Amino acid sequence: MTSYLYIMRNRVREARTQRGLSQAEVAAALEVSRQTVISIESGRYSPSLPLAFRIARLFDSTVDKMFDPEDEEAGRC
Amino acid sequence: MLRLTNPRWRAPAVMLAGGTVIDVAVGIGHGWHWGAEIILALLTILAAAGYYLLGGRDTDTGAIYSGHMDERQLLIWTQAMALSGWVVSLALLVAFVIALVLGKPTWPFALVLGIGVVTFFGATAVYRRREAR
Numbered sequence: 001m002t003s004y005l006y007i008m009r010n011r012v013r014e015a016r017t018q019r020g021l022s023q024a025e026v027a028a029a030l031e032v033s034r035q036t037v038i039s040i041e042s043g044r045y046s047p048s049l050p051l052a053f054r055i056a057r058l059f060d061s062t063v064d065k066m067f068d069p070e071d072e073e074a075g076r077c
Numbered sequence: 078m079l080r081l082t083n084p085r086w087r088a089p090a091v092m093l094a095g096g097t098v099i100d101v102a103v104g105i106g107h108g109w110h111w112g113a114e115i116i117l118a119l120l121t122i123l124a125a126a127g128y129y130l131l132g133g134r135d136t137d138t139g140a141i142y143s144g145h146m147d148e149r150q151l152l153i154w155t156q157a158m159a160l161s162g163w164v165v166s167l168a169l170l171v172a173f174v175i176a177l178v179l180g181k182p183t184w185p186f187a188l189v190l191g192i193g194v195v196t197f198f199g200a201t202a203v204y205r206r207r208e209a210r
Contacts, residue, residue, distance in 0.1 A: 031147070032147035032149070035136065035137050035150075039149060045149050048148050
């Protein structure tokens with residue numbers, strides 16, 4: 001089966017720590033679980049486009065600044 | 078307040094209903110042996126209560142069991158359901174072949190396998206259309 005999941009590097013942890021927010025606070029603001037914030041920060045999970053936009057808005061940034069498609073590496077399906 | 082519309086109650090409620098139906102079916106089919114009926118009822122209640130309690134944990138598993146999932150947990154649930162479907166289909170196929178070799182009735186396995194295949198094709202058509210909208 002062809003792999004269709006791609007993991008992109010992101011700056012979520014960097015932006016969160018700069019603002020002094022906890023993972024639980026970010027999770028509450030984004031209406032996702034703390035475990036999902038941890039997975040996004042560690043690069044194990046790439047968020048959907050709507051969630052990526054919510055993340056960018058939360059940190060007053062843009063999707064292309066928060067997520068780096070040039071650093072993408074193929075994940076496993 | 079206790080609300081049955083809360084997703085956390087759905088799976089335990091289905092388990093309780095299913096256990097009750099099986100309990101009654103055993104009673105009708107094999108006679109009412111109250112010791113066995115009570116044990117079956119207690120096992121059903123324990124399973125439903127255990128599932129409900131697991132749904133209260135602040136973990137991915139807890140979120141999946143309680144039905145309060147975010148998009149990543151929904152993906153995990155979908156993948157787990159797909160894998161379960163594959164394993165059940167494989168087990169049914171093996172059971173079908175064994176029944177065939179032993180000369181036993183094969184229709185129950187063929188029927189369930191057939192329902193699975195028809196559901197897969199139907200679901201593919203439905204979800205493809207929904208996505209196109």
